[in-house]
Amino acid sequence: MTPLSDIVEPTTTAQAGGWRVHLDDYEGPLDLLLHLVRRGQMDVMNVPIARLTADYLAYLDFMERVSIDTAGTFALMAATLVHIKSRALLPAPVDAAEGDEEDPRGEIMGPLLDYVKVKDAAEMLRQRELLDRDVFIRGQAELGEEAEEGELSTVSVFDLLDAFRTLLETRREEPLLVEVEQETVQERVGRLSLVLSRSGGMPFRSLFPGGATRREVIITFLALLEMVKGGMVRLIQDEGGEITVLPPLAGVA
Numbered sequence: 001m002t003p004l005s006d007i008v009e010p011t012t013t014a015q016a017g018g019w020r021v022h023l024d025d026y027e028g029p030l031d032l033l034l035h036l037v038r039r040g041q042m043d044v045m046n047v048p049i050a051r052l053t054a055d056y057l058a059y060l061d062f063m064e065r066v067s068i069d070t071a072g073t074f075a076l077m078a079a080t081l082v083h084i085k086s087r088a089l090l091p092a093p094v095d096a097a098e099g100d101e102e103d104p105r106g107e108i109m110g111p112l113l114d115y116v117k118v119k120d121a122a123e124m125l126r127q128r129e130l131l132d133r134d135v136f137i138r139g140q141a142e143l144g145e146e147a148e149e150g151e152l153s154t155v156s157v158f159d160l161l162d163a164f165r166t167l168l169e170t171r172r173e174e175p176l177l178v179e180v181e182q183e184t185v186q187e188r189v190g191r192l193s194l195v196l197s198r199s200g201g202m203p204f205r206s207l208f209p210g211g212a213t214r215r216e217v218i219i220t221f222l223a224l225l226e227m228v229k230g231g232m233v234r235l236i237q238d239e240g241g242e243i244t245v246l247p248p249l250a251g252v253a
Contacts (some may be wrong), residue, residue: 021225022069026157029077030110030115032059033108035158043114049088049105053081062165066218068225084108111151123240154244155235158223163204163243171214183216193232193247201246 037044038056060078061241087104103109155176183191200204207224223243227233234246 021222023063023074023157026225026229030112031156032056032074032158033077033112033194034115034119035156037112039162043107044112047105047109047112048167049081049085049108052240056081059161063161066164067222074200080108107115155237157228159237160204160221160224160228160235160243163241168214168217171217183227185219185222187204189217189232190228192220192223192227196233196245196247201244204243204245207245 033052033056036042036052036059037047038050040055042048042052057078060074073151084104084107192207207220212220224233228235229250235243236246236250237243
């Protein structure tokens with residue numbers, strides 16, 4: 001995988017228009033762990049802690065480079081993973097009976113397994129809510145025009161980050177261009193809202209024109225995160241993993 005330092009140059013708060021996105025306003029560190037486990041097709045009952053720790057730290061580094069705040073609980077989870085990894089590397093005590101030694105991964109596997117149960121239950125309730133909505137009020141017809149039933153899935157913030165990282169990888173050789181005017185995230189939110197309302201929706205990649213600088217790309221992504229948080233957009237993902245950004249349903253936003 002391409003080193004993150006080759007994809008995104010370090011940014012500062014000033015470079016990002018004075019904004020930093022706090023990711024725990026969207027999803028927390030357990031969401032990130034679960035995303036990494038599922039993306040890497042790891043066995044949640046037997047998580048390879050060294051690999052999970054490396055993936056998690058790489059993700060934090062990437063988020064920091066695109067002006068996403070990783071302080072607080074995300075940093076605490078990183079410290080916990082590093083601690084578990086160091087314990088797992090230590091030899092078992094010589095006086096410990098076979099099978100009696102404690103698995104250090106239990107410190108994270110227990111909460112993660114509990115969280116999986118909570119997420120699965122929440123998803124079941126969400127599907128019921130959607131079914132009730134589709135039966136009793138408008139909305140299904142509009143969504144049905146966008147894709148056939150069964151072809152769409154929910155999009156998490158970390159799915160968006162994966163798509164954004166992939167997009168940046170394709171642009172890593174592009175030179176940085178000098179900008180005379182610097183648009184803020186708030187200004188970009190307004191412009192994206194206008195574009196989406198006129199177009200009715202756009203593929204995620206289409207939000208990032210080929211001639212844009214890396215700074216422009218990052219500003220657009222931060223603006224999109226703010227729009228997701230505010231319910232100003234809907235996100236759908238097809239079976240091929242392509243994400244589409246849509247305006248909110250009428251009467252929802």
